[in-house]
Amino acid sequence: MTPVDDAHLIDRVRTALKMVIDPELGQNVVDLGMIYEITVTDGCIVAILITTTTRGCPATDFIRQGIEECAWHVDGVELVNVRLTYDPPWLPSMMTPEIAALLGQ
Amino acid sequence: MPGASLSRWTMTYFAAALLCLIGAEVLMVAGFGYPATAIEAPETLLLVHLTTIGWLSLLMCGALLQFVPVLVARPLQWPLLSPIALLLILVGLGALLCGFANMAEIITVPTEVLPLGGVVLAVGFGTVIVSLGRTMWMARPLTLPAKFVVAGLASLIGTVTLGETFALTLAGLLGGEEALSLLTHGVPLHALLGLGGWMTLTAMGASYRLFAMFMLAPDIDRFSTRLVLFAGVFMLVVVAAATPFAMAATMGLSVMLLIALLAGLCALALYGRDVVTLYRQRKRRKIELNAYAALGAFGALVIAPILLVGLLLSGQLSTGVGALTYLFVFGWLSGLALSKLHKIIAFMTWLESFAPLLGKRPTPRVQDLVDEPHAAPWFGAYYAAVGFGALTMLVDLPIAFRLFVGVQLFATLAITVHFYRTRLLLNLSAESRASIGTQHLFFPQSIARIRP
Numbered sequence: 059m060t061p062v063d064d065a066h067l068i069d070r071v072r073t074a075l076k077m078v079i080d081p082e083l084g085q086n087v088v089d090l091g092m093i094y095e096i097t098v099t100d101g102c103i104v105a106i107l108i109t110t111t112t113r114g115c116p117a118t119d120f121i122r123q124g125i126e127e128c129a130w131h132v133d134g135v136e137l138v139n140v141r142l143t144y145d146p147p148w149l150p151s152m153m154t155p156e157i158a159a160l161l162g163q
Numbered sequence: 164m165p166g167a168s169l170s171r172w173t174m175t176y177f178a179a180a181l182l183c184l185i186g187a188e189v190l191m192v193a194g195f196g197y198p199a200t201a202i203e204a205p206e207t208l209l210l211v212h213l214t215t216i217g218w219l220s221l222l223m224c225g226a227l228l229q230f231v232p233v234l235v236a237r238p239l240q241w242p243l244l245s246p247i248a249l250l251l252i253l254v255g256l257g258a259l260l261c262g263f264a265n266m267a268e269i270i271t272v273p274t275e276v277l278p279l280g281g282v283v284l285a286v287g288f289g290t291v292i293v294s295l296g297r298t299m300w301m302a303r304p305l306t307l308p309a310k311f312v313v314a315g316l317a318s319l320i321g322t323v324t325l326g327e328t329f330a331l332t333l334a335g336l337l338g339g340e341e342a343l344s345l346l347t348h349g350v351p352l353h354a355l356l357g358l359g360g361w362m363t364l365t366a367m368g369a370s371y372r373l374f375a376m377f378m379l380a381p382d383i384d385r386f387s388t389r390l391v392l393f394a395g396v397f398m399l400v401v402v403a404a405a406t407p408f409a410m411a412a413t414m415g416l417s418v419m420l421l422i423a424l425l426a427g428l429c430a431l432a433l434y435g436r437d438v439v440t441l442y443r444q445r446k447r448r449k450i451e452l453n454a455y456a457a458l459g460a461f462g463a464l465v466i467a468p469i470l471l472v473g474l475l476l477s478g479q480l481s482t483g484v485g486a487l488t489y490l491f492v493f494g495w496l497s498g499l500a501l502s503k504l505h506k507i508i509a510f511m512t513w514l515e516s517f518a519p520l521l522g523k524r525p526t527p528r529v530q531d532l533v534d535e536p537h538a539a540p541w542f543g544a545y546y547a548a549v550g551f552g553a554l555t556m557l558v559d560l561p562i563a564f565r566l567f568v569g570v571q572l573f574a575t576l577a578i579t580v581h582f583y584r585t586r587l588l589l590n591l592s593a594e595s596r597a598s599i600g601t602q603h604l605f606f607p608q609s610i611a612r613i614r615p
Contacts, residue, residue, distance in 0.1 A: 079521070081517070081526070084530055116169055161379075161449060
């Protein structure tokens, strides 16, 4: 796999993850800026670094599992590893301007 | 991995609490208790405890079982204690109310039932405290909102202890001048610990976190919030220190009560300032019904201290204390509770019903589970009824008071119907509901039962 192929896979995973929403804000986790990093190794192993808007949110485990499930179904992905971090903590400025506008910012 | 869990029995606590609220409002509409009877009459005591234990304390316990894990980002410890505690609290409350009904000569039961109910209640609340306490102990150092909860739970222990002392004295099982003096002079301490310490400090702590979660307000760790906690804890310490004065019936009690009140007022003023700041600094400009319905509760929290100071200065506290308590309990505490329930019930229902579907298929938002345009007017009606109810009680118009409590009851029932619709996903299309199994109204359900 070439770096270009990896970049395409990352794009496909990122697009697929738009199906997963943060239930409280009602918007997808990608545009909310909750996906910090997606990396591909060996052409098929995907590592995703995520956060949540609030530490200790009861939906955290479900969001993490949803992201894992969603990414795993993307063509070319064989293994997914989702890690949760609060460093740096999520900030509203991480949202896309469109989503920020929807939330009345 | 740090994270909270879904409290499986919280919805059952909420259902029991709402039934108690409706029951208390029905009694008030029927003219039971103050102002139809004396404020210290057993009928009033029955009504007060149905409201404060049955409605507010059950609700608070259910909410804490869900939100303490959120506050400390750790799962609830010993969750199997939750249903046991609920059962004990309900049995204890039932016995306590029977004891008051016996004193009012409505039913006949042995006088020991009253203190026995207090003991069962103490064990029930103790069970909740054990579960929450262990959860927080394992999460040290505690966040600032969690420290409010610790102060609230400490107040609950004090409230229950004083209450049980009263019950033992009333049943004739505890005698002597000191016990009688405590019963005569210690009721304000019991009320301050319960309404001020247990309910208000806990509600404050939880609300700071909920602001951050639901309005994207900045996380609080500000100096003023520490001062709120300090003033609140200082009030509790003064109340605890005043207990020997109440037992000895000395003049020092009034001075200490005044100091406690001043500390409480300082805490309220600083909290009010924090709330205004958080509303202003929120990143989510379009706020939801739970946030703007809570404004009515904050309004009551502003008016109540002003009324208190006015009554103190005019020497009318003894005649106005009923209206003041009604405003504080139904305007501030119950208003905040109902407005936050509107969100919490939707959030927990979403977690039960749709969280396992994340990543598998499109899911609705939490907000799709509620019907804000139709629910909002009922919150308005509720606050208006409570406001006029307090006013008519204050100027001694008992019939008008009952009329406004009738409106309050109707609004409460309408808000409860909205909770019911949220629980059964009735605000979603039939198509969205089709893939979800039968929704349990208030019994816990396993999220594993949901069809993928």
